[in-house]
Amino acid sequence: MKKVLYPLVAAASASLLVWTIVEIFYGTPLQYTAEAPTQSLFFNQKIFYWHVPHAMLLFALVFICGIASAGYLKNRKGSWDDVALAGGELAVVYGAIVLGTGMIWGRAAWGVWWQWDMRLTTSLLLWMVMLGYVLVRRFGGAGSERLAAGLAVFGMIDVPLIYFSVKIWNTVHPKAEVVQTLDPAMKPAFWLSFLAIAMLLGLITLLRVVVASGERSVRELRERAIDGGLLDE
Amino acid sequence: MSFFRHVGAVAWKDLRVELRSREIVYTMAFFAALLVVVFSFAFVQDPKLSASATPGVVWCAVAFAGTIGLGRAFDREREGDTMRALLLTPASRLAVFLGKAASITLLIVSVELIVAPMVAVLFNVPLFDHPLPLLILLVLGALGFSLVGTAFAAMLLRVRSRDVLLPVVLYPILVPMFIAGTKGTGALLGAAPDLTAAWYWVQFLGIFDAAFLVVSMWTFESLVIE
Numbered sequence: 214m215k216k217v218l219y220p221l222v223a224a225a226s227a228s229l230l231v232w233t234i235v236e237i238f239y240g241t242p243l244q245y246t247a248e249a250p251t252q253s254l255f256f257n258q259k260i261f262y263w264h265v266p267h268a269m270l271l272f273a274l275v276f277i278c279g280i281a282s283a284g285y286l287k288n289r290k291g292s293w294d295d296v297a298l299a300g301g302e303l304a305v306v307y308g309a310i311v312l313g314t315g316m317i318w319g320r321a322a323w324g325v326w327w328q329w330d331m332r333l334t335t336s337l338l339l340w341m342v343m344l345g346y347v348l349v350r351r352f353g354g355a356g357s358e359r360l361a362a363g364l365a366v367f368g369m370i371d372v373p374l375i376y377f378s379v380k381i382w383n384t385v386h387p388k389a390e391v392v393q394t395l396d397p398a399m400k401p402a403f404w405l406s407f408l409a410i411a412m413l414l415g416l417i418t419l420l421r422v423v424v425a426s427g428e429r430s431v432r433e434l435r436e437r438a439i440d441g442g443l444l445d446e
Numbered sequence: 447m448s449f450f451r452h453v454g455a456v457a458w459k460d461l462r463v464e465l466r467s468r469e470i471v472y473t474m475a476f477f478a479a480l481l482v483v484v485f486s487f488a489f490v491q492d493p494k495l496s497a498s499a500t501p502g503v504v505w506c507a508v509a510f511a512g513t514i515g516l517g518r519a520f521d522r523e524r525e526g527d528t529m530r531a532l533l534l535t536p537a538s539r540l541a542v543f544l545g546k547a548a549s550i551t552l553l554i555v556s557v558e559l560i561v562a563p564m565v566a567v568l569f570n571v572p573l574f575d576h577p578l579p580l581l582i583l584l585v586l587g588a589l590g591f592s593l594v595g596t597a598f599a600a601m602l603l604r605v606r607s608r609d610v611l612l613p614v615v616l617y618p619i620l621v622p623m624f625i626a627g628t629k630g631t632g633a634l635l636g637a638a639p640d641l642t643a644a645w646y647w648v649q650f651l652g653i654f655d656a657a658f659l660v661v662s663m664w665t666f667e668s669l670v671i672e
Contacts (some may be wrong), residue, residue: 286668342618349615353605360601360615363669367594367619370661374622374654 216300222416229409229422236402237262266407268336270414271311274304275339279369282362291429294358297365299421301346303414308340338375340370452537454491456545460519461552470518471553478511478561486568496569501631505624508587511580516595519550533670543666547596554588565638577635579644586651587627590658594619597662601669617629622639626650663672
């Protein structure tokens with residue numbers, strides 16, 4: 214089952230990604246008029262199809278990590294922790310992609326690499342919380358799963374607080390409602406891109422969970438063997 | 447009712463140990479004062495720059511000194527191996543948590559009471575024109591810091607690299623608090639103090655503290671490793 218499923222999903226998301234790229238460059242109008250009526254954006258706007266889905270999935274990953282960590286703290290099942298670990302690590306990767314593409318967009322649209330805008334700041338701080346999570350997992354030693362789970366739960370609660378604390382500042386970022394008010398000609402490409410990226414993410418997450426649970430069973434087996442006197446420390 | 451008596455007992459125990467040695471409060475206060483002096487070399491050049499740097503200096507000093515205090519407060523339990531004894535007492539873990547957080551809040555507030563006048567003098571800014579909102583901001587900030595900090599410091603009790611990991615996990619979570627603190631303090635300064643904004647940030651800090659009070663009370667029980 215797994216042997217068929219994984220390559221199948223991988224092939225599907227790969228072909229969807231290729232289709233998405235074709236669609237982005239040939240299937241959408243060149244310019245984005247609602248937010249920036251000037252001609253200055255041209256091709257730069259194309260990064261939108263890449264940046265926004267990643268950003269949406271980043272928040273999804275943070276919440277997956279937070280909820281799985283809360284579940285782990287509640288019932289102490291290792292499988293919850295595997296999901297939290299996968300979510301946390303991938304949130305770091307996706308955060309890096311979001312911040313990277315966002316900075317490129319910022320340079321093109323606003324002329325600066327970085328703005329202390331609320332969405333940028335929120336993403337940066339979230340990314341830092343998740344980096345902290347991964348650091349704790351790596352270097353915390355024994356018992357760090359619970360500590361990291363606590364951090365993830367605190368981080369999840371922090372999301373709205375960060376958002377509202379930065380919201381007071383002026384915002385230059387295109388509004389979040391942009392997806393609903395999108396030019397109809399851009400919608401298919403956007404959702405196609407979202408689907409492709411989400412599918413890829415789903416596959417990677419699944420694989421990471423499988424690896425994490427494999428690692429966990431090896432660890433547990435080793436501990437049992439040591440306890441039973443079959444292995445030396 | 448006995449719950450609050452337990453909270454008070456744990457807090458009073460910590461404070462009494464501290465009052466006998468005064469180790470944490472002296473080192474924290476001196477470290478914070480040093481930080482302010484170092485910052486004043488960098489920022490006190492022209493009055494405009496020093497006025498806009500003031501809120502940041504106050505809150506940085508509070509954050510760094512608070513981290514030192516947190517580490518020490520729990521090192522004391524670890525060295526005497528008394529954390530287990532504390533958890534074995536009939537007091538619930540929540541009471542232990544709240545008592546610890548209360549005593550650390552008091553330590554941080556006492557450091558703030560030294561740092562804030564010092565910044566006002568060294569940076570030559572009218573920090574105390576509106577003492578009430580400033581005091582509330584500082585107390586709420588200290589409370590938020592010690593709620594989150596106590597939860598994490600207790601979790602890190604048995605972790606080897608806890609001194610490095612504590613700030614790494616603590617500061618990203620505390621960022622909204624620092625934003626609120628610095629913006630709120632900044633609103634009280636300057637030619638035209640913006641009291642509405644300052645009260646907004648006071649409310650925000652209240653929400654921050656309430657949110658993390660609930661989360662840390664919910665998680666503390668399952669997080670303390672003993």
